[in-house]
Amino acid sequence: MVSVNQSGFYAIAVVVAGTDEEYQSSVLRGITKAAKEHQFNVSVFASFGGVLSNSQYDTGEYNIYRLPDFSRFDGAVLLTNTIGDRDVRQQIHDAVRASGIPAVTLDNNDCPEFFNVCIDNYASMKAVTAHILDVHHAKTLCFISGPEDNPEARERKRAFLDAVQAHGIAPEQYSIYQGDFRPLSGMRAAEALLRSGRALPDAIIAANDAMALEAASVLEEHDIRVPEDVIVTGFDYTYYAQHHCPSLTSVARPLCDAGYSACTLLLRVLAGEKCEKMMTLGAKPVFAESCGCVDTESLDIRRYRKATYGLIKNTRTDVSLLNRMTSALAVSESPEENIRIISGYLQEIACEQCCICLCDNWESAFLDGHAGESVEQYQIVGYSEEMSAPLIWSDGRIAERNRFKTAELFPFPPETGGHVSYFFPLHFRERCLGYYIFTNTEFPVRSILCHSLMMNISNSFENVRKLLHMNHAIRELDRLYVIDPLCGIFNRNGFIRLADQIFRHSCETHGSLMISFIDMDGLKYVNDNFGHDEGDFALRQLAAVIRDSCTEQQICARFGGDEFIMIADGMTEEDAKSFEQRFRLKLAEANKIISKPYELCASIGTFVTAVEPEMKLFSLIAQADQIMYEQKKRKTTSRYLRRN
Incomplete structure (x- = not known):
C-alpha cells in the first residue's frame, strides 16, 4: 500500500461534517491528541452540508468526500453520523469498503463490517x-x-x-x-x-x-x-x-x-x-x-468567566478578520490579487500551514463556454485530475505549486508524523473550484466563523472568475467589432481606430505616412459565373496576399466590399515600391497555388506624404483611392469613400 504522505508514518482519513459544532469538535480534539501522541498523520475531510437548506450549496459541500482515494490511506475514522444526507453517507461507506482499509465508525451500528466506537x-x-x-x-x-x-x-x-x-x-x-x-x-x-x-x-x-x-x-x-x-x-x-x-x-x-x-x-x-x-x-x-434539580457539578465561576471572555474575544477577533478580508476581497479583480489579499490575513488564523488548491479548469468553465451552455459543463462531481496550488502559506512564508496530481491531495506532502490537516471544499453553489487545506490549527474546531470565512473566499474566487469571463467577453466583442469575419483582417472599424492613432503620431512627429488602396478586379465576374461562395474565397485569398505583403509596421484592412487598404508611418517612396512589388509577386504565387479558372487581379494605388497639421486622414485615403483608380483608367472615387 502506498500511503498518501509516503513518509513512513501512518496516514489516517477522517470524514466529518460541521467541525465547529461541539460534538464534532470534541471528537476531533481527541483524534488530534492521538495523532500527536502516536505520531501518525490525519487528513480530515469536512463539509458544512445541510446547514443552509440549499441543495445546490450542499452539492458543492458534499463533493469534498469524493476527493480522497481511501486506498492511499492506512485506515479511516468515520463520523458519518454527523452527515445528514443518507446518499452521501452511503457513498462514503461504499468508497471505504472498496478501498479495503480498516475503518472505525462512531456511534453507527449500520455498518457491521467496520469497527464501531459508540x-x-x-x-x-x-x-x-x-x-x-x-x-x-x-x-x-x-x-x-x-x-x-x-x-x-x-x-x-x-x-x-x-x-x-x-x-x-x-x-x-x-x-x-x-x-x-x-x-x-x-x-x-x-x-x-x-x-x-x-x-x-x-x-x-x-x-x-x-x-x-x-x-x-x-x-x-x-x-x-x-x-x-x-x-x-x-x-x-x-x-x-x-x-x-x-x-x-x-x-x-x-x-x-x-x-x-x-x-x-x-x-x-x-x-x-x-x-x-x-x-x-x-x-x-x-x-x-x-x-428542578440542583446541579451537583460545582461551577468554578472564575474558570467560567475566563472561558466566556476567551470565547467573546475570539469571536470579536474572527468577526474583525472576516469583515476586513471580505472588504479587501470585494475589490479584487484577478486570482493573483485574491491570493495576495488572503495571504495577508492568514497569520491571524494561527495555522501552521494553509493551502488553496484550485482545479485546473476552475476558470475555463466560463472562458471556454458559449451562450446557452448547460450547467453540466461545470465541474460538479469530483475534482480535475490535476490541481494547482497558487497559495501555500507556511509559517509566514509563501510558495506555490503550478501542478500536482489530485490523488496526492497535498501540494507538498508532510514529511514527518503528528500532523492534522483539514480539507474543506472551495466551491460556488454546486460548482467545484477546488479545496482548502488547514494544517495544525484549532481554527476549524474553535471558530464559529470558519465556515463564513471560507464562504467569503469561495465567493471572491467566483467573482473573479465571472470578472475574467466578462473581460473575455468584452475582448471577444471588441474583436468582432474590429475584425472582418470573412477575411480575418481588420474591418473598417478596426482600420479607423488604428489608422487614427498612426495619423496622430505622424502629425506629432512631423513624420511621413504611406497609404495603399487596393481594389479587387473582376469580383462581379467571379460571383456571376462561379457563385458567391467562390467570390468569398477569392476575397479571402486576396486578403491573405495583402496581409502577407505587409511588414510589422504596416496595417491592412478590408475597407468594404472588394476594397482593401494599408497604412504605415515613417515610410519612404522606396518602402512604397517594395510593398507594391511584394504584393504583385505574392498575388502571382497565389494564382499558381489556387489554380482557379479565373485569375485573382487587383489594382493598387500607393502614395507617401509628409503629414502636416492641417491634413485630414480621409483626404489622404481619398488620394490613394484616386491613384488606384487612375491605374484602372477610371476617374471616379470609391463608392465606399463617397458614403463617408
Whole structure:
C-alpha cells in the first residue's frame, strides 16, 4: 500500500461534517491528541452540508468526500453520523469498503463490517426519561427526536419509548416531534406546541442540547418558565447547556475519549491485533436546574468567566478578520490579487500551514463556454485530475505549486508524523473550484466563523472568475467589432481606430505616412459565373496576399466590399515600391497555388506624404483611392469613400 504522505508514518482519513459544532469538535480534539501522541498523520475531510437548506450549496459541500482515494490511506475514522444526507453517507461507506482499509465508525451500528466506537445513548436517555417521570412526576411529555436515519437518534428515541411504556404512560400522554439535531427544529417544535391549542406538556425531552436550548428559549419568550411551568432536558451536556440559565439537564458523553479511542483502536488493528468490533463507552446523566434539580457539578465561576471572555474575544477577533478580508476581497479583480489579499490575513488564523488548491479548469468553465451552455459543463462531481496550488502559506512564508496530481491531495506532502490537516471544499453553489487545506490549527474546531470565512473566499474566487469571463467577453466583442469575419483582417472599424492613432503620431512627429488602396478586379465576374461562395474565397485569398505583403509596421484592412487598404508611418517612396512589388509577386504565387479558372487581379494605388497639421486622414485615403483608380483608367472615387 502506498500511503498518501509516503513518509513512513501512518496516514489516517477522517470524514466529518460541521467541525465547529461541539460534538464534532470534541471528537476531533481527541483524534488530534492521538495523532500527536502516536505520531501518525490525519487528513480530515469536512463539509458544512445541510446547514443552509440549499441543495445546490450542499452539492458543492458534499463533493469534498469524493476527493480522497481511501486506498492511499492506512485506515479511516468515520463520523458519518454527523452527515445528514443518507446518499452521501452511503457513498462514503461504499468508497471505504472498496478501498479495503480498516475503518472505525462512531456511534453507527449500520455498518457491521467496520469497527464501531459508540457511546451508550440508550441507557442514559432512558435514565433521563425515568428521572423526569419518577422524581418530577411528569404525566405528559413531548419528545423532540433527531433525524430518523441517524443511529444515535434512533437509539435515543427507542430509549424514550421504552421508558414511557415501562412507566405505563399512554400514547395520548406523549407526542413526538421529528427534529434533525439542529437548533431550528427545536424552535419549530416549541412553536408547534404553542400553536396546537392543547395544554403544554409537563416536560420536553429533546434528543440533543441544541434543540432543547432553542425550545427553552421559545418558551421563555412566551413567559413560560423552565422548569416551573415546563421541564426541558437535552443530551450531550455541551458548554452552552452547562452555562445556560437555568442549567440544562442533559447527558455528559466522553466525546474526546471517543475520538482518541477510535484512533488507538485503529492503530491496534493496523499492528495486527485482533480486536472486538464494538467498543462501548459510558455516558452520565447530569440532573440540573432545567428539571428542578440542583446541579451537583460545582461551577468554578472564575474558570467560567475566563472561558466566556476567551470565547467573546475570539469571536470579536474572527468577526474583525472576516469583515476586513471580505472588504479587501470585494475589490479584487484577478486570482493573483485574491491570493495576495488572503495571504495577508492568514497569520491571524494561527495555522501552521494553509493551502488553496484550485482545479485546473476552475476558470475555463466560463472562458471556454458559449451562450446557452448547460450547467453540466461545470465541474460538479469530483475534482480535475490535476490541481494547482497558487497559495501555500507556511509559517509566514509563501510558495506555490503550478501542478500536482489530485490523488496526492497535498501540494507538498508532510514529511514527518503528528500532523492534522483539514480539507474543506472551495466551491460556488454546486460548482467545484477546488479545496482548502488547514494544517495544525484549532481554527476549524474553535471558530464559529470558519465556515463564513471560507464562504467569503469561495465567493471572491467566483467573482473573479465571472470578472475574467466578462473581460473575455468584452475582448471577444471588441474583436468582432474590429475584425472582418470573412477575411480575418481588420474591418473598417478596426482600420479607423488604428489608422487614427498612426495619423496622430505622424502629425506629432512631423513624420511621413504611406497609404495603399487596393481594389479587387473582376469580383462581379467571379460571383456571376462561379457563385458567391467562390467570390468569398477569392476575397479571402486576396486578403491573405495583402496581409502577407505587409511588414510589422504596416496595417491592412478590408475597407468594404472588394476594397482593401494599408497604412504605415515613417515610410519612404522606396518602402512604397517594395510593398507594391511584394504584393504583385505574392498575388502571382497565389494564382499558381489556387489554380482557379479565373485569375485573382487587383489594382493598387500607393502614395507617401509628409503629414502636416492641417491634413485630414480621409483626404489622404481619398488620394490613394484616386491613384488606384487612375491605374484602372477610371476617374471616379470609391463608392465606399463617397458614403463617408
